[in-house]
Amino acid sequence: MKVLVAVKRVIDYNVKVRVKPDNTGVDLANVKMAMNPFCEIAVEEAVRLKEKGVASEIVVVTIGPKAAQEQIRTALALGADRGIHIESDEEVQSLEAAKLLKAVVEKEEPKLVILGKQSIDSDNNQTGQMLAALTGMGQGTFASEVVVDGEKVQVTREIDGGLMTVGLKLPAVVTTDLRLNEPRYASLPNIMKAKKKPLDTMSPADLGVEVSPRLTTLKVEAPASRQAGIKVGDVAELVDKLKNEAKVI
Amino acid sequence: MSILVIADHDNSSLKQSTLNVVAAAKAIGGDIDILVAGENCGSVGEAAAKAEGVNKVLVADNAAYGHTLAENLSELVAEVGKGYGHILASAGTTGKDFMPRVAALLDVAQVSDIMRVESEDTFVRPIYAGNAIATVKASDSIKVVTVRPTAFDPVAAEGGAASVEALDIVKDSGLSEFVSEELAKSDRPDLSSADIVISGGRGMQNGDNFKMLESVADQLGAAIGASRAAVDAGFVPNDMQVGQTGKIVAPQLYIAVGISGAIQHLAGMGDSKVIAAINKDEEAPIFQVADYGLVADLFEAVPELEAELKKVL
Numbered sequence: 001m002k003v004l005v006a007v008k009r010v011i012d013y014n015v016k017v018r019v020k021p022d023n024t025g026v027d028l029a030n031v032k033m034a035m036n037p038f039c040e041i042a043v044e045e046a047v048r049l050k051e052k053g054v055a056s057e058i059v060v061v062t063i064g065p066k067a068a069q070e071q072i073r074t075a076l077a078l079g080a081d082r083g084i085h086i087e088s089d090e091e092v093q094s095l096e097a098a099k100l101l102k103a104v105v106e107k108e109e110p111k112l113v114i115l116g117k118q119s120i121d122s123d124n125n126q127t128g129q130m131l132a133a134l135t136g137m138g139q140g141t142f143a144s145e146v147v148v149d150g151e152k153v154q155v156t157r158e159i160d161g162g163l164m165t166v167g168l169k170l171p172a173v174v175t176t177d178l179r180l181n182e183p184r185y186a187s188l189p190n191i192m193k194a195k196k197k198p199l200d201t202m203s204p205a206d207l208g209v210e211v212s213p214r215l216t217t218l219k220v221e222a223p224a225s226r227q228a229g230i231k232v233g234d235v236a237e238l239v240d241k242l243k244n245e246a247k248v249i
Numbered sequence: 250m251s252i253l254v255i256a257d258h259d260n261s262s263l264k265q266s267t268l269n270v271v272a273a274a275k276a277i278g279g280d281i282d283i284l285v286a287g288e289n290c291g292s293v294g295e296a297a298a299k300a301e302g303v304n305k306v307l308v309a310d311n312a313a314y315g316h317t318l319a320e321n322l323s324e325l326v327a328e329v330g331k332g333y334g335h336i337l338a339s340a341g342t343t344g345k346d347f348m349p350r351v352a353a354l355l356d357v358a359q360v361s362d363i364m365r366v367e368s369e370d371t372f373v374r375p376i377y378a379g380n381a382i383a384t385v386k387a388s389d390s391i392k393v394v395t396v397r398p399t400a401f402d403p404v405a406a407e408g409g410a411a412s413v414e415a416l417d418i419v420k421d422s423g424l425s426e427f428v429s430e431e432l433a434k435s436d437r438p439d440l441s442s443a444d445i446v447i448s449g450g451r452g453m454q455n456g457d458n459f460k461m462l463e464s465v466a467d468q469l470g471a472a473i474g475a476s477r478a479a480v481d482a483g484f485v486p487n488d489m490q491v492g493q494t495g496k497i498v499a500p501q502l503y504i505a506v507g508i509s510g511a512i513q514h515l516a517g518m519g520d521s522k523v524i525a526a527i528n529k530d531e532e533a534p535i536f537q538v539a540d541y542g543l544v545a546d547l548f549e550a551v552p553e554l555e556a557e558l559k560k561v562l
Contacts (some may be wrong), residue, residue, distance in 0.1 A: 053466060095353065123377070127349075136424075138424035142342060166426065217385055219385050221382050223379055226519060230542070240504065242541065249469060249502065
């Protein structure tokens with residue numbers, strides 16, 4: 001079966017985020033970018049499904065500026081077979097991303113679509129669910145285990161009180177949580193091979209989707225910073241401060 | 250325009266997060282209705298009707314809604330919600346699961362995890378793991394919004410007298426089915442709403458050592474949390490994780506034990522009223538946000554803490 005994986009280019013998770021002085025956003029100039037960590041887990045899961053003989057082809061798709069091709073090449077080096085780049089220099093919000101991905105789903109007809117549960121920049125946690133709704137598919141969000149069985153997939157989900165397992169008809173959408181797997185590193189030969197794998201580029205207009213943001217960011221500010229307090233000498237002093245100064249115990 | 254709040258519940262009792270979401274709805278302003286979708290959930294409907302400031306409670310009681318399957322729930326909410334100006338739910342794992350589906354079915358954007366209401370169409374929310382705070386204006390006619398419960402003080406659970414109406418709408422998509430559930434059983438308070446939280450990190454070294462935190466938690470009536478490092482290392486289950494991608498907590502007192510304080514962890518507990526930290530590394534970033542820091546070996550400090558609390562409590 002064919003698996004479609006959607007990935008996003010985001011600020012590298014080790015980079016310290018700085019708000020721009022004019023409060024219009026976050027400073028991304030000359031900042032290291034990388035594949036969103038949850039998307040790496042999505043690629044890894046698809047590659048494992050292929051290694052198990054469940055998946056026959058892995059198509060990886062991204063939406064973003066020209067530079068986002070780097071993230072497609074990374075996914076190809078990890079084991080994806082071909083890439084689709086929907087090129088857009090504009091900000092693409094979750095609903096528009098889901099509409100673009102829906103157009104790709106209609107063309108590619110994958111049995112399974114795997115996405116990260118959220119991107120670490122906008123922290124929205126929306127696109128996978130929206131894609132599932134727009135395509136009329138079932139969804140297994142925040143997955144910690146994915147088992148494909150014939151025309152069904154069982155997804156174990158991380159929920160607030162523990163774990164929940166759902167059964168979904170294929171085709172279906174899965175979004176990954178942290179503990180689904182531990183992504184591998186790409187080897188140098190695979191990075192070289194990835195450069196020769198096919199990559200199609202298209203525009204949102206080619207897919208018949210108009211990108212029109214519904215949300216306007218009015219301003220972006222740094223969070224109220226917390227000041228470091230005091231160091232206490234021992235446990236007795238700590239308990240005394242908590243009880244008599246902070247009055248929280 | 251009126252506001253529809255989707256209740257958070259387990260079919261027998263209403264979760265407190267629903268009262269936090271009603272508080273967010275009050276901040277927006279307008280008539281507030283609550284939708285309770287579940288199976289054999291009549292008692293939840295009655296509890297919701299007592300919440301302060303609620304106009305009407307709609308109860309959709311059907312097996313299709315028993316396990317909060319997003320495919321069924323979203324179709325119900327989209328149909329009922331069409332007539333409202335806002336649809337609000339708690340940003341727990343249930344709300345995060347079905348609400349974006351509702352938004353897509355209604356062809357509107359969603360505003361996730363709001364911390365503050367500026368006006369009926371403008372909301373404040375964290376981005377980049379809380380390292381930046383965005384003010385966002387939504388232009389759609391229906392605003393689909395998930396609410397960070399800890400950012401709003403709950404309305405009173407008692408005193409209201411809303412009418413309760415049964416809804417006969419059954420949406421069973423047939424796309425998904427419930428298979429099983431493994432819920433952690435605990436007599437301790439719920440991590441997301443506890444007044445005191447004590448969390449362990451990689452410094453705990455193994456799962457057995459978390460028992461030390463349990464005795465302290467029992468004395469304080471605290472919930473127990475963990476850093477991602479402790480969860481990834483397999484010390485404790487995932488539902489204990491506090492952080493950007495785990496639970497967001499804002500207790501009166503947060504005690505961090507053997508936690509270095511990565512930004513992703515701080516994103517989940519930085520709004521706590523008082524933070525105390527025990528760590529043997531005095532350079533640990535957790536000390537930059539802690540009100541009270543103790544540089545000590547946790548294996549000595551935690552038993553001492555237990556003994557000291559015994560004296561004063």
